[in-house]
Amino acid sequence: MVFFGEGVWPESKSFSDEGYGPIPSRWRGSCSRDVGGVVCNRKLIGAKFFNKGYLAFIGVALNNTFKTVRDHEGHGSHTLSTAGGNFVPGASIFGHANGTAKGGSPRARVAAYKVCWPPLVGGNECFDADIIAAFDAAISDGVDVLSVSLGGNPSEFFEDGISIGAFHAVKKDISVVSSAGNSGPDPGTVSNVSPWMFTVGASTLDREFVSYVQLGNNKQLKGASLSSVAMSSRTFYPLISGDKAKAADALAEDAILCQPETIDPKKAKGKILVCVRGISGRTGKGKQALLAGAVGMILVNDRKSGNEVIADPHLLPATHINFTDGNTLFAYINSTRNPTAYITPVETKFGLKPAPVMAAFSSRGPSLIEPSILKPDITAPGVSVLAAFTEFVGPTEDESDNRYDAVLFTIRNFNVMSSCFRIRDDTGNPMLDSSNKRATPFAYGSGHVRPNRAMDPGLVYDLTVNDYLNFLCARGYNQNLLSLFSVKPYACPKSYGVMDLNYPSISVSQLNGSMTVSRTVKNVGSARSTYKARVRSPAGVTVSVKPSTLKFEKIGEVKKFEVKFVLNKSNAKSEDYVFGELLWSDGSHYVRSPIVVKHK
Structure with missing residues (x-):
């Protein structure tokens, strides 16, 4: 397996080659000369970086940070180990999720091709020139499976570097798996919509990391968290919402979201700050609470996020509650002069029902490019997955987060590869969306992964490749556009429609x-x-x-x-x-x- 993304932290135990024999002779890949000290082995058999497109866009010389496959932000190591990481006994994060971590194909040989770099103005971080160069290298190196955990706004196939590169890989019998994207739950947000790519959405596991909110009126609200610190035992603290703690020059609508520089420390100090989800990152809101002197944070879903709660490694005692419980919380705050609460320590629990549930962030169909092709194709576990991480930054990726020495694994939310599917949860009922409504194929495609059934x-x-070329012909592609996908001229059939694929x-x-x-x-x-x-x-x-x-x-x-x-x-x-x-x-x-x- 070759993975395109942000690189790899090769020292992670997920990439240990213990128990592996010689590298297959058909593998033609290698490790790049790397200033970051990345060394391959019999498990991690390839590592390369591609940055010429990125450098051409910048137009200036850069430092050695851009001459290494080493993962500086964690996503690359996490996705790589989730799909192909080796068995790692005794894995956990902050003492939670204890057990043996492994990838979907733990005995697979893996390689990391770094194509993404620190984001530029406009959010550009992965350039088509680098992605296509990585596809060319992977094809030449003899890969079996390509995992592309990348994607942007949906675009026409001939304008999409991932789509073009994937087509040439498929021509060489290489399977290409891609993420649906993280722009849900709005319809029409799915990316990587080419029919020759296997596009995967994200859904939950039956494991949860629970942290409750105990209110001063004896009500209890269930939340999710991976905070590494806990409150003093059973001590109740004053509650204040972000809009009530706003700085003098801040807008209430920004303060309720706990945006930077909107919270007045004089109002928030020593209290539990309540923040609504949206605009800025979840752990970033926790940082703002900490900077303001709050002793804890309760993150509340907006209506759009519904019932999806995510366990994050916050820097202070914090928990994430759903939209309905958020309404209960705000009703309590507004009904009493001195609202108080206590956030319980995190517990790992199994057997969650219902599960799986579609993640709110997972991008949804229909495809805006070609609605006759249903995307995503399937869904797979993508919420609170324990896998490898980088040691370059802490789990929140914030400069002030110095927990990297203690965190060799982390929990992330993203889309990964797998195959075969079901459309019912562990209660026997149809799968649900995060809003508790019945999910549709625009969320899960053919269903949730069941890899054993795929055998x-x-x-x-x-x-076949000709089927895909006929499909492009049916979409009106002329020889000039077809030449991006087929080196030789291709004669389009006289009668073929997109529905014939x-x-x-x-x-x-x-x-x-x-x-x-x-x-x-x-x-x-x-x-x-x-x-x-x-x-x-x-x-x-x-x-x-x-x-x-x-x-x-x-x-x-x-x-x-x-x-x-x-x-x-x-x-x-x-x-x-x-x-x-x-x-x-x-x-x-x-x-x-x-x-x-x-x-x-």
Whole structure:
């Protein structure tokens, strides 16, 4: 596996090569000459940095910080170890989440290709020139899987360096996995929407890090935290909200968010400061509380964030509560002259129900570039994941956070790679969004990862490079644009539509009356098997499958079927997407395709 991102902290135990044999001879990669002292081994078998695009944009010479693969901010090490980190017994963060840490593929060989650097004006930190150069290197080096935990605003395929580079990797039979992005929960925010990339959203685990708020009126509110310090036992402190503690020249709407220089220390000192989520970072709000002399902080979700609470390594006693409990908290503060509270120490708890739940930050579909391709493809654990970190900064990445000597692992929230899926939580009910509403395929794609099921899928939807080129032709790409993806001139078929792509999901964005879509599946399960179709039609749409039974006589046999959509205009709402599913089963395999429909 090769990972594009912010680099690696090679000394982490997640990248130990204990128990590994010689590096496979087919690997042609290497470690760059590195001023940061990055050394490879039989686990971390490659490390390179790519910065010419970044340097060209700046136009000035930079120091040695830009000549190393070493991870200076933590995200690169974290994503790399989450997907491919070795077994690490006794891992924890501040004494919590004790156990053995491991990646999704702990015995995989890994390599880190650094393509992202400190952000410039406008937020630019990963440049297409560097990303494409990294793709070229990875292809030449003989990688099997590429993980690209990067992404920006959705853009047309020919304008997207990740999309172009990924296409050339796929041509060499390299799987490319990418993040859906962190711009949720608004619709249409998903990035990395090319059909040749596997795009992954983020959802929760059944583990939580709990810290309660005990109110002076005996009510208790459940929160999440990884604060490394705790309050004096059972001592209640005065409560004050950010707007009530605002500095004289600050706006109340900024102070309630605990923005920098908006809190008056004379008002906040010795109290628990209440801050609302939004604009600035969560741990950054904790820093503002600490600077103002507060003894603790309660972070309250805004309406948009709903019930999603995140355990952060705050610099002071702090906890994060949901929107509903936040309303309870503010009602208490406003109902009494002297509100008080106590924040309990952090506890690790397992068996959380319901789980998984979609993360609010995970970017959502539909794809703004091509809505006939459902993105993300799946979702995987991406909230409060314990994995490797850098020792260059503390877990909040703030200059004042000097806990790096004690933190070799940390909890992060992000999107990672995996495959195969489910759409129900551990209570047996449909997966939920962070708002407690039923989640849709625009959040989770085909569902939450179930990697063991991927070893025996039964049926697969095959796609070739020519299929992808035909898809681009159907989108009106001329030879000039196609040349970005195909070195040789490509003859576009006379009749091919974007709906003809053999994608494992079916998304109809403009249903007017009726439409028929064809798909083919290959048998990779039992040689002799019979699959029967079951359909859950979207509201207001009738869906039928022909044939409804597929009989296979051998492994590798391919069968074609058609799915017909008929709009029931009396029940249709043109402004809404509606969802359903097609399920093929032989009694032991269950091959599910989500269905998404919107009509004109």
